[in-house]
Amino acid sequence: xxxxxxxxxxxxxxxxxxxxxxxxxxxxxxxxxxxxxxxxxxxxxxxxxxxxxxxxxxxxxxxxxxxxxxxxxxxxxxxxxxxxxxxxxxxxxxxxxxxxxxxxxxxxxxxxxxxxxxxxxxxxxxxxxxxxxxxxxxxxxxxxxxxxxxxxxxxxxxxxxxxxxxxxxxxxxxxxxxxxxxxxxxxxxxxxxxxxxxxxxxxxxxxxxxxxxxxxxxxxxxxxxxxxxxxxxxxxxxxxxxxxxxxxxxxxxxxxxxxxxxxxxxxxxxxxxxxxxxxxxxxxxx
Numbered sequence: 001x002x003x004x005x006x007x008x009x010x011x012x013x014x015x016x017x018x019x020x021x022x023x024x025x026x027x028x029x030x031x032x033x034x035x036x037x038x039x040x041x042x043x044x045x046x047x048x049x050x051x052x053x054x055x056x057x058x059x060x061x062x063x064x065x066x067x068x069x070x071x072x073x074x075x076x077x078x079x080x081x082x083x084x085x086x087x088x089x090x091x092x093x094x095x096x097x098x099x100x101x102x103x104x105x106x107x108x109x110x111x112x113x114x115x116x117x118x119x120x121x122x123x124x125x126x127x128x129x130x131x132x133x134x135x136x137x138x139x140x141x142x143x144x145x146x147x148x149x150x151x152x153x154x155x156x157x158x159x160x161x162x163x164x165x166x167x168x169x170x171x172x173x174x175x176x177x178x179x180x181x182x183x184x185x186x187x188x189x190x191x192x193x194x195x196x197x198x199x200x201x202x203x204x205x206x207x208x209x210x211x212x213x214x215x216x217x218x219x220x221x222x223x224x225x226x227x228x229x230x231x232x233x234x235x236x237x238x239x240x241x242x243x244x245x246x247x248x249x250x251x252x253x254x255x256x257x258x259x260x261x262x263x264x265x266x267x268x269x270x271x272x273x274x275x276x277x278x279x280x281x282x283x284x285x286x
Contacts, residue, residue: 004029011056020197023171030178042085045074049125051091051118068098071106074113081267092119093131107161111256114184114191120199128202155236158192165191166249189255219246226250
């Protein structure tokens with residue numbers, strides 16, 4: 001099985017020097033090296049944005065599709081071959097903005113995929129417009145008077161929608177983030193890991209320094225019970241002087257694969273199709 005250094009591709013990395021995405025990339029490589037899986041059995045899915053470039057830099061299978069459409073593609077891949085490890089690399093604009101509808105309904109579906117959201121609170125690829133998670137009042141080139149909308153709160157939303165694994169990581173803490181991603185992959189069902197990922201070019205408020213003074217690890221507190229939904233809501237809503245990272249909520253749920261029974265059937269690629277007679281079906285089109 002590969003070590004983290006073996007997963008590097010020859011693609012030139014397009015991110016700005018110092019970008020928080022580098023931390024997520026390195027944490028992801030560490031996680032894959034711990035998985036003890038052949039890279040051919042791992043699929044990364046992404047849409048559009050800086051976060052969507054991450055799969056280009058890891059030697060695994062990759063599907064890079066439309067803006068906001070990574071989740072339905074990932075779900076379809078898992079349905080077609082439930083033996084694969086399927087990961088989504090997406091940004092706050094891609095997942096919570098363009099892909100907001102897919103975010104909601106794939107939580108309902110509870111298919112066994114792991115979704116890692118690079119949350120830098122702006123649209124970095126398109127030069128810094130406010131995203132759904134931008135703090136109110138924050139000024140951008142496109143919102144010179146400051147953002148007037150309420151932000152979307154992804155962790156609270158995911159818990160309310162019934163997600164069984166909800167976590168938050170920090171791009172500067174590689175070991176902790178790698179542990180979170182590994183826990184998400186091992187979780188049976190839809191796993192959300194929202195990662196605080198400073199954008200060094202377009203977000204001058206939520207910087208590494210700003211986060212490093214605020215983040216703390218909730219799972220270091222043995223009295224915190226991530227199965228307590230009310231406590232999880234309280235933790236998810238903390239934002240300001242103290243920001244919790246770690247597994248905020250976790251509960252066991254039946255997956256889409258189990259409900260539909262596809263987990264008991266072979267993947268489509270292994271179906272025996274040589275003896276299927278399609279002549280009757282073709283007559284409808286002739």
